[in-house]
Amino acid sequence: MQLKPAKLINILFILFFAVVLPVGNMLGLVSVNSISLWGRYFCFAIAALGIDLIWGYTGIMSMCQAFFFCLGGYCMGMHLLLKATALQQQLLPEFMTWNDITALPWFCEPFHGFVPALILGLLVPAAVAFVIGYFIFKSRIKGVYMAIITQALALSMYLLFLRNETNLGGTNGLTGFKTVLGFELHKPGTKLGLYLVTLAMLCVAYGCCYKIVHSKFGKVLQAIRDSEPRVGYTAYRVLHYKLAAFVVAAALGGLAGMLYVPQTGIITPGRMDVKASVEMLMWVALGGRGNLKGAVIGALLVNCVYSYCTSVFPQGWLFILGMLYILTVLYFDKGFLGLFEKIGSKIGIKTNSERYATGSK
Amino acid sequence: MLLEVNELAVSFGGVQALNLQHFQLEDRELRVIIGPNGAGKSTFMDILCGKTKPDTGSIVFNGKPTRDLTEVQIAEMGIGRKFQKPSVFPGLSVYENMLLATRMKKDVFTSLFSRMPAGVQEKIEVMAERVGLTSALHKQAGALSHGQKQWLEIAIVVLQDPRLLLIDEPAAGMSDKEAEKTGELLLELSKQHGVIVIEHDMHFVKQIATKLVSVLVNGKLLMEGPFEEVKNDQRVIDCYLGRANAQLEKL
Numbered sequence: 001m002q003l004k005p006a007k008l009i010n011i012l013f014i015l016f017f018a019v020v021l022p023v024g025n026m027l028g029l030v031s032v033n034s035i036s037l038w039g040r041y042f043c044f045a046i047a048a049l050g051i052d053l054i055w056g057y058t059g060i061m062s063m064c065q066a067f068f069f070c071l072g073g074y075c076m077g078m079h080l081l082l083k084a085t086a087l088q089q090q091l092l093p094e095f096m097t098w099n100d101i102t103a104l105p106w107f108c109e110p111f112h113g114f115v116p117a118l119i120l121g122l123l124v125p126a127a128v129a130f131v132i133g134y135f136i137f138k139s140r141i142k143g144v145y146m147a148i149i150t151q152a153l154a155l156s157m158y159l160l161f162l163r164n165e166t167n168l169g170g171t172n173g174l175t176g177f178k179t180v181l182g183f184e185l186h187k188p189g190t191k192l193g194l195y196l197v198t199l200a201m202l203c204v205a206y207g208c209c210y211k212i213v214h215s216k217f218g219k220v221l222q223a224i225r226d227s228e229p230r231v232g233y234t235a236y237r238v239l240h241y242k243l244a245a246f247v248v249a250a251a252l253g254g255l256a257g258m259l260y261v262p263q264t265g266i267i268t269p270g271r272m273d274v275k276a277s278v279e280m281l282m283w284v285a286l287g288g289r290g291n292l293k294g295a296v297i298g299a300l301l302v303n304c305v306y307s308y309c310t311s312v313f314p315q316g317w318l319f320i321l322g323m324l325y326i327l328t329v330l331y332f333d334k335g336f337l338g339l340f341e342k343i344g345s346k347i348g349i350k351t352n353s354e355r356y357a358t359g360s361k
Numbered sequence: 362m363l364l365e366v367n368e369l370a371v372s373f374g375g376v377q378a379l380n381l382q383h384f385q386l387e388d389r390e391l392r393v394i395i396g397p398n399g400a401g402k403s404t405f406m407d408i409l410c411g412k413t414k415p416d417t418g419s420i421v422f423n424g425k426p427t428r429d430l431t432e433v434q435i436a437e438m439g440i441g442r443k444f445q446k447p448s449v450f451p452g453l454s455v456y457e458n459m460l461l462a463t464r465m466k467k468d469v470f471t472s473l474f475s476r477m478p479a480g481v482q483e484k485i486e487v488m489a490e491r492v493g494l495t496s497a498l499h500k501q502a503g504a505l506s507h508g509q510k511q512w513l514e515i516a517i518v519v520l521q522d523p524r525l526l527l528i529d530e531p532a533a534g535m536s537d538k539e540a541e542k543t544g545e546l547l548l549e550l551s552k553q554h555g556v557i558v559i560e561h562d563m564h565f566v567k568q569i570a571t572k573l574v575s576v577l578v579n580g581k582l583l584m585e586g587p588f589e590e591v592k593n594d595q596r597v598i599d600c601y602l603g604r605a606n607a608q609l610e611k612l
Contacts, residue, residue: 217472219457223450230448233410234521235436236467244469 005344009293017199022192032188036263037307039195042202043260044283045299049209050252051284052295057213058245059225061147064154065253066276068125070161072254073267075124077174078108079117080185080262084178094176095169105167114181121258122251129250130243137242142228154277161269173268180262191263198259202296205252209292212248221245222290282321286328288335297336362421363388363525363555364409369418371408378404379580381418386525391551393570394559395591396577397600402559403445405577406527409557410442411435423524441523445530445559447510451503455494455513458502459485462517484520491546492516507534515546525555532565544568563592 021038024030047069054062085093092104111117136149164170183190212218220241223231231238261267270276280299287298302321309317332339366384370377379401386392394402407413409420411432420428427435450458463481465471489495492512497505502513511531518526528547532540540562547569550556560566566574570588577583578600584591591597 212473215473216460216477217469219453219461220472222452223461226450226452227448229412229432230450230517231461232432233436233442234462234467234517235433236461237433237469240469241472244473 006293014199014203018196022196025188025192032191035195036191039191039198039263040260041300041303042195042198043256043263044280044303045296046198046202046205046256046259047253047280048283048287048295048299049205049292050249050256051280052289052292053209053212053221053252054245054249055281056284056290056295057218057225058221058242060242060246061143061150061281062246062249063147063151063274063277063281064157065249065280067154067157067272068129068250068253069257069260069276069280070267070269070272071125071128072121072257073261073271074161074168074174074257075111075117075121075254076258076261077177077267078111078168079114080177080180081174082108082112083180084176087178093169093174095172096167099164099167101167108167118258122254125250125254125257126247129247133243133246134239137239137246151274151277154272154274158269158273161272169268171269173266173270174261175266175268177262177265185262185265194259194263198263201255201259205255206292206296209252213292217241217244282325284335286324286335288337291334291337294335294337301336362386363390363423365421366409367419369405369408369415369420371404371413371415377580379408379415381405381577381580381582384575384582386555386557388524388555389551389553390572391547391556391558391569392572393566393574393588394557394577395561395566395574396583399579400577401580402577403529404580406442406529406557406559409435409525409527410440412442436521436523439522439524440527441518441521441525442527443514443518443529443531445533447507447514449502449505449510449513449517451501453502454499455489455502455505456485456498458513459488459516459520462520464520464522488516488520493542508536508539511535511543515543519550519554523554525557526550528556528558530559530561532560532562537564540565541568 017038021030021035025032025035047065050068051062051065054060081093085091090097092101096104110120132150132153136146141149160166161168161173162171168174177185179185180190180194183193185191213221220231220236223234223236224238224241228238231241257267283298283302284295285298286302287296288294302324305320306317309320328335332342334341362385364384364386366381369379369381369384371379381401394405396402404413408415409422409427411427411430411434415428418428419426422435422438422440425438427438427440430438450461453461460477460481463484465478465481466475486495486498489498492515494509494513494516497509502510505513511534515528515531518528531543531547535543544565547556547558548571551571558569560569567588572587573585574588574591575582575585576591576597583596583600584594586594
């Protein structure tokens with residue numbers, strides 16, 4: 001059986017991250033810190049998949065993905081914090097004591113259990129996206145107005161979470177976590193475990209998104225991107241489709257946030273400001289919009305370069321990112337992946353999209 | 362009666378775009394609408410398919426009023442629209458374009474989870490054969506020629522299996538031969554569907570106007586009759602075609 005290049009890339013990817021890196025870690029060649037770092041990049045990649053679904057495939061520029069990411073993150077963070085508080089045999093998390101709170105606020109109650117926290121971490125972003133999306137799409141808000149509204153939403157939520165009165169830790173956010181499911185977070189074994197779980201979830205998320213974009217549903221999303229009125233006259237309820245895509249994207253953001261928090265040990269409103277959402281869009285734009293692999297590669301690569309640059313020349317990072325973005329817009333509008341494909345076709349590897357364009361099956 | 366329209370009026374910014382006293386269409390009738398630019402022909406179709414909301418008037422399609430329905434509900438009732446400027450999904454293949462159009466359950470969950478119903482594949486292949494797109498089935502729709510896009514859009518509308526087809530300038534940008542083929546297709550379609558066609562090309566109108574032609578001028582219905590009668594009517598010649606119309610005199 002001949003392997004298609006696309007499949008080969010998938011296998012190499014999984015092989016490298018699921019086998020080579022962990023084994024390298026056990027042999028002492030790869031530090032736990034870099035393992036943990038990659039685990040966090042995977043979280044970003046999951047969130048980027050959501051953006052690709054709503055922006056790359058459906059053509060709706062949602063600038064509040066980082067907010068959904070943080071909703072998931074705060075859900076998980078609240079659970080970890082309550083566990084840590086219980087472990088120290090205190091009644092309330094420390095920041096609440098500082099704020100003169102005497103009883104645990106009602107909205108913290110459901111987060112004592114791990115499973116309820118998991119479910120809420122997906123459900124809360126999805127429900128928020130459903131309500132917001134319903135009103136936005138119902139009023140047929142599109143294009144740049146959609147971007148502005150979601151950006152305003154991200155900003156207002158950021159300001160809300162910053163307030164001490166919201167009882168979510170204000171500027172400092174939630175931190176001081178000790179254990180997850182009884183495993184101590186600071187131990188290398190736990191970190192490796194979380195890394196592997198995140199990698200697995202990235203693969204699952206990728207698989208689900210792959211199924212979605214290759215189903216008829218996915219084709220309708222692309223049709224909405226290309227020619228929305230025609231979709232309506234073809235008897236599809238555009239509102240339902242947009243809403244479904246928006247909710248799935250938000251849930252992916254929530255999932256990513258939930259995985260991010262135990263590996264980082266902190267979640268603050270800084271993760272959900274406007275800049276954070278714009279950065280997420282940039283990952284997808286740089287990696288290759290309308291292509292799931294592009295979203296993953298973009299998120300991983302940009303964050304990799306970010307970590308490297310900020311340690312070598314901290315002031316230069318924004319210039320490099322800006323330059324990359326300009327180059328992408330000017331010369332390779334299909335992102336890194338489009339560039340790879342171009343190079344690939346020069347050296348004779350025929351890719352999917354080309355076969356498509358020439359019309360051969 | 363498939364379609365009955367009464368007292369339909371709409372104005373844009375104080376300008377009366379359409380003021381139609383009465384219009385009706387039998388089932389399986391092919392009607393051609395002609396009229397000078399700005400006569401309200403496309404506006405009429407926009408109202409019928411729900412794109413534009415009329416100020417006053419009633420539209421009864423298949424025994425049910427459609428005036429206050431959304432475009433999706435109207436499409437579900439069985440009115441399909443082909444636009445003047447070809448409107449297809451350029452990023453999808455021709456096959457996928459047709460697949461999305463084909464009549465089946467179109468809610469989110471069905472699209473996500475169920476397999477394609479049996480027979481759809483054949484239906485699409487037959488349709489592709491009819492509009493001459495068989496060899497282009499796996500090409501991207503955006504890469505098609507203008508004429509092919511016109512045909513693809515007609516295929517999209519027909520695959521929805523509507524009771525009434527609204528076809529806006531199907532022959533625009535086509536060669537004579539292509540236009541003739543399109544005319545044959547429309548005539549064939551009118552055996553199973555009600556069809557309303559807007560067209561300017563008089564050769565084409567002559568070919569397809571087997572029953573009635575309606576003439577719209579300044580948003581009003583000037584006259585209705587067989588092509589020969591319309592063509593020779595002095596009022597039509599005066600206000601639509603101008604006094605020295607070469608195209609009409611040649612016929």
